[in-house]
Amino acid sequence: MIRPKRPESNRVKIRKATAVDKAPILEICKNIWNGHDYLPGVWDDWLADKDGRLIVATVKGRTVGVAHASLQTPDVAWLEGVRVHEQYRGLGIAGKLNRALVEWARKRRARVARLCTGSSNIASKKHLAKIEFPLLQTFHRLDATRGLHAKPANVTRPRRSTKALWEWLSARPEFADNRAMYSDGWTWHPLTAQAFRKHAAHGCVLLTSRSKQTRACCILLAEDEVLTVGFVAGEPSEVGRLMRMSRFLMLQKRRRKLRVLLPAKSPLIRALQRSSFEKTGKILVYEKFLEE
Missing domain, CATH: 3.40.630.30 (Gcn5-related N-acetyltransferase (GNAT))
Structure with a gap:
């Protein structure tokens, strides 16, 4: 059996989300947290939020990832909602999304960017170490x-x-x-x-x-x-x-x-x-x- 050729990371493009991205992103969210992902319920609000930033990752025009950021105060940006299609993981897409949001926050003159993840999410922790996001605090x-x-x-x-x-x-x-x-x-x-x-x-x-x-x-x-x-x-x-x-x-x-x-x-x-x-x-x- 011949496996489909793996897409190259340099073909990943990051852009601002539009309404047409909703369907492919909801498809990605279907199996997250046993179908109880919160993202479908906030997509419309995130897309309409002029003070926030909703972006997607694409490969050859296909929407394969998403992430969101908002300014909680003029100094603090919160990053959330990183999702990547399971067939496109391992290409550094999460890192590209987060770096794009950090750059957006920097241009908005935020002093810090924050985010969170579950302690059992090994892939996320490795990714955050790679893009040099220091741990601030652990909560139970x-x-x-x-x-x-x-x-x-x-x-x-x-x-x-x-x-x-x-x-x-x-x-x-x-x-x-x-x-x-x-x-x-x-x-x-x-x-x-x-x-x-x-x-x-x-x-x-x-x-x-x-x-x-x-x-x-x-x-x-x-x-x-x-x-x-x-x-x-x-x-x-x-x-x-x-x-x-x-x-x-x-x-x-x-x-x-x-x-x-x-x-x-x-x-x-x-x-x-x-x-x-x-x-x-x-x-x-x-x-x-x-x-x-």
Whole structure:
């Protein structure tokens, strides 16, 4: 049996995506994550986003790869959604896509580019080492599926962020351990005073306090069937109270799961494992400084 001739890497072209690329990209996504790839659901938004960049890779006119980038702040670009057709892997297409997005971010005057991948994705880790993307932080994902019927006492939802609250949070060791970021599940965002204020205004911040002093705080975000604690800081016993409130809200809102993202060396990991949470994944976040 004669194998079809392997395409050469120098025939790979990178260009801005157009509407006609949707069908071949959705075909590529069909078998990713057992058919549960999120990319088909965001394709139209990415294509319409004038502040982001959606690109594809082609070989002899055939669309065989895709990637997306957006500016989270004027200084920070987030790279995501790299997909390559299985018949065209090994040609350096992922590297070409990421380099093109890094160049786009540099031209937009971003200071850093960030992205993430699962710890089990060996090919992605090798690729990131090859294109010199340093590891920024490792996060563990812990899930709980059992809700609570009893509402914990003394947990509040502040509708605004005070200067004192932000100063408490940004001075906590957890803030540095999270590299001044919070997560919504698979994307890590800069945790700025403005972002925190926005989440507080939307009722996505939970707080415990004693004698008017903050003891613990978390950002709780909702998406489809999952609630995500994408940042948490405070005394372990008070954090436990926040987690119980999150499990109570999971039941109230009829969500399937509560997900918590914690830095790999966080002492809170063991505490959560003792209270109905299970480790379900490890995610690596990378950051590359962009030179002028």
